[in-house]
Amino acid sequence: MPLPAKAFQLWLHSVAPTASTADICRISGIKRTTLAQQLVRGKVSESTLVSISRALKRSPLDDLASFDSFAGLAEQPQLPTPAELVSQIATMDLLRAVISRSSPAYGGFGDHGSALTPPLSAAPHATSVRNWVDAIDDGELRHRVSAATGVAPQNYSAQLTANRLAPELAVATSRAAGVGFTGGLVATGLLTEAEAGWTPAAKQAALDALSDGELTALAGERLQSLGRTLRRQEQEHEQTKKIWENLG
Structure with missing residues (x-):
């Protein structure tokens, strides 16, 4: 859930006691009307806090952890698993890795050749x-998250289909899977990899650890998923086009 406005205001006063609302909005890039509306509703979004924390050169992870709904977030940080790291590698980067490993310059598959691939x-x-x-799901994860949060499985799945997940659900998912809390916050874009404490070379190391077969199979799965998404979008576009044509 979003952060309670009163708790947010107490936090803001503690970290920037002399700054006005106008000052905070100016340095963080948040519109004054947006912040005012959130305060009036009594709920401030996590992204608002993160933006302000970044602007103040603070740790967004630590600042989030200071709120009850994210308690324990920064305590005993657990590094992401190799599967989590690989899940955050874009499909195009996986394809580049496949091409790099199969390049004649490396004698075909068998040499990773990561030195030639872009960052x-x-x-x-x-x-x-x-x-x-998917990387942390043991087959029952969605049901455990639903039982812990009260969010219906179909609503949870709908968020995943849209490639989004509320921050509190991301943390709840991490708890249910028994992994570190930062993976979901990075996947949703709330925190950067650096803010979450991931080392710069962590994803590359996880990628290099994949065998040629594992890499090729994963890239193939990603392509199939992308193909299904594109076909669905094309069908929806055609249906919309027909509707407009029928409307004249």
Whole structure:
């Protein structure tokens, strides 16, 4: 759930006691009307806090952890698993890795050749949320998250299909899967990899650890998923086009 406005205001006063609302909005890039509306509703979004924390050169992870709904977030940080790291590698980067490994310059498959591939794109990517959940799902994860949060499985799945996940659900998913809390917050784009404490070379190391077969199979699965998404979009476009044609 979003952060309670009163708790947010107490936090803001503690970290920037002399700054006015106008000052905070100016340095963080948040519209004054947006912040005012959130305060009036009594609920401030996590992204608002993160933007302000970044602007003040603070740790968004630590600041989130200071609120009850994210308690324990920064305590005993647990590094992401290799599967989580790989899930945050964009499909195009996986394809580049396949091409690099199969390049004649490396004698075909068998040599990773990561030195010739461009740096990996930063998370999140187009399917980062769904990929992250799939990477930590043991088959019962969605049911455990639903039981713990009260969110219906179909609503949870709908968020994954749209490649989004509310921050509190991301943390609840991490708890239910028994993994570190930062994976979901990176996958949703709330925190950067650096803010979550991931080392710069972590994703590349996880990618290099994949065998040629594992990499090729994963890239193939991603392509199939992308193909289904594109076909669905094309069908929806054609249906919309026909509707407009029938309307004259």
